[in-house]
Amino acid sequence: MLRKSNVRTVLAILHDIAAAVLAWTLAYLLRFNFELPSQYGAEMRQTLLWIVPLQVAIFWKFGLYRGIWRYASLNDLRRIVLAVLLAAAAIPFMLWMLRSQLVVPRSVLVLNPLLLILFMGGSRILYRMWKETRFQGRMKLSSEPVLVLGAGDAAVALSKDLAKNETWQLLGFLDDDDNKQNCMLNGVKVLGKLDELAHWINHFGVERVIIAMPSSSHQQRQRAIKLCTAAGVQALTVPSFDDLMSGKVAVSQLRAIELDDLLGRDPVVLDTAGLQGLISGKTVMVTGAGGSIGSELCRQIARFSPAKLVLFEQSEFALYTLEQELHQAFPALCFVCLVGDVRDAARVDEVLQLHNPAVLFHAAAYKHVPMMETHNAWQAIRNNVLGTWTVARAAQRHNVAKFVMISTDKAVNPTNVMGASKRLAELVCQALQPLASEVSGCTRFVIVRFGNVLGSTGSVIPKFRAQIAQGGPITVTHPEITRYFMSIPEAAQLVLQAGLMGQGGEIFVLDMGEPVKIVDLAKELIRLSGFTEDDIKIEFSGLRPGEKLYEELLADNEHTLPTPHPKLRIAQAREADAAWLEQLLIWTDASTRPDAEVKTALQGWVPEYQPQHI
Structure with a gap:
């Protein structure tokens, strides 16, 4: 047959x-x-x-x-x-x-x-x-009518995929380009401009709209989202422009609008050729590799084909999770997973001697403000300050060309132990820079300071999602509390760019955009989850220990200098010398100290530190 x-x-x-x-x-x-x-x-x-x-x-x-x-x-x-x-x-x-x-x-x-x-x-x-x-x-009877916002290449490619899909029936495009009005794209008409969305929704009775504008500015995408919200329809979007260009996803892989889209920022323009020179064919090490920033740094570094990527992480589970991901995403990547504590000088020295990295990104740190504020203050100092010193000195001894330290906006006029410890870590790196020529002649210390990242471990977004899943309420500490936000990939990309540009001793400050009220984030997340504020209540619980209403990226007595990159500036901050560093190391040598003693001493080491509770 x-x-x-x-x-x-x-x-x-x-x-x-x-x-x-x-x-x-x-x-x-x-x-x-x-x-x-x-x-x-x-x-x-x-x-x-x-x-x-x-x-x-x-x-x-x-x-x-x-x-x-x-x-x-x-x-x-x-x-x-x-x-x-x-x-x-x-x-x-x-x-x-x-x-x-x-x-x-x-x-x-x-x-x-x-x-x-x-x-x-x-x-x-x-x-x-x-x-x-x-x-x-056949499919018109069962498919769902939909409009597409945007009439560019991504929208046309999407229309071809939707034509083969039984789920959707594309009725038309909306685009602000005058030259595209009334044109036919892949047999589908451009009906009008974005502002006419409400009219066409009522005309066709559609309940969902697809935003296909991956290469547009974030302001244009935000406007499209707001138009969908005002019209009372659910908005879906295509993958990001970078994902489409990399070939990782197809244009037809639609997803719901996320907070990253609402707070989205224009794509980071990287000096790809320069980063190839910094990373390609060289051994690169990342401490805290299993964390939110550390793991994203590993993903971004892997794109530039290092000779070897050394992952150094205290958490065995986080390291295992990252190992499995990298094996699948970058099968040709040579990487090694090492469990270790940045405070363990012998282990750090062993790793650097064995693998001899050319560039080291130091992302290992304790970062949770309330947890470090009570019962763990000395551990924050030991891990964030002594750990930075241990890794930095080992980098000098083993001729690491560049040492890039990840800092935080909480290091500016700190009101908590975590922020003060990170400010001390910044000063440690700056104090070591003059010694570089005497010790190794090559290590350059670069510091990168930025605010919160969306979806990172311990951030408010995962907490809000969990509270919504449980039916609420969402707890916000204060109605006026604001924070700077950027996406994890953007933060990692700018860290790489700063690492490339740094000549030694600079504190790079990332452009975090405009601060966002946490309560507004909570409201947007409730709406994106398909609920209203009547369904999910918002409750205010009060500021936590060490928490302040507003974060800053520069201290009061600091100034910044521009750089060739529009999203990076250099802070002109107070520096420390070798004598100061020697006294600090004597203080951090103790095995334990009470919280009150630590907070009192920090006011001497970091004069701008103003603790809420002593």
Whole structure:
């Protein structure tokens, strides 16, 4: 019994035999205005006996019977044209080889390939149109009508995918470009501009809208989201421009609008060539590799093909999770997973001696403000300050070219132990910089300071999601509390860029944009989850220990200098010297100290530190 694919092949061959016979016959009839002389009629029938097998053999050689007519494309049409033209050239050649006495009119030799291309190509295209029309007719009853905002390349690509999808029925595009109004894109009309969304929603009765504007500015995307919200429809969006360009996802992989979209920022423009020089073919080490920033740094670094990526992490589970991800996402990447504590000088020294990294990103730190404020103050100092010192000195001893430390906006005018400890870590790196030439002659210390990242471990977003899943309420500490936010990938990219630009001793400050009220974040998250504030209540619990209403990126007595990158500035901050560093190390050498003593001493080490509770 013949398989379905074999039946299709036989039918396609029979069709092309019929097309070849018809084209050859019709070419003769056209040549003689449908009054074919008997002698030419006999010649026509005689030549058919060897011309048709010749043509079908050439068609087979060109693979015309491997495709499926339902998916006929321009490539299939191109193969048909080439095959027919080759067959047209082979016919007179064969007549000459056979020394045939038959005389085929030259006009027949010209008309035949034109007619054959028309019959073979046209029938395939018509068949595809018939199948798609039937398919679309069947799915109209069950598919959901949808409008697409944007009429660029991503929107057109999306429309092609939606045409094959039973879930959606695309009714039209909306775009602000005057040149695209009333145009047809892939058979679908550009109905109007974005501001007309409410009108078209009422006209068609759609409940969902797809925002296909991945290359537009975040202000334009935010405007589109707000228009959807005002019209009372659910908004979906296509993947980001970077993801589409990298090939990791397809344009048809729709997703719900997330907070990253509402707080979205313009894409980071990286000095790709410079980062290739910094990372490609070199050994790179990341401490705290299992954390939110550390793991994203590893992903970004992997894109630049380092010779080896050294992952240093205290948490075994976090390291295992990252190991599994990197194995799948970057199968060619050479990386090594090492468990260790940044305060363990022997372990750190062993790792740097064995792997000899050229660049080291120090992301390991205790970062949770309330937890470090009570019962853990000394551990914050030991991990964030002594740990930074331990890794930094080992970097100098083993000739690490660049040491990039991840700091925080909480280091500016700190009101908590965590922020003060990070400010001390900044000063440690700056104090070590003058020693670089004496110790190794090459280590350059670069500090990068930024605010909160969306979705990071311990941030408010995962907490709010969990509270919504439990039915609420969402707890916000204060109605006026504000924070700076950026996405984890953006933060990691800017850290890499700062690491490239740093010459030693600078504190780079990332452009965090405008501060956002946490209560506004909570409201947006409730709405994006499909609820209202009547469904999920917001309660204010009061500021936690060490927490302040407003974060700052620069201290009162600091100034900044511009850099060639628009999202990076350099802070002109107070620095420390070797004598200060020596005294600090004596203080941090103690095994334990009470919280009150730590907070009192910190006011001497960091004069701008103003604790809320002593």
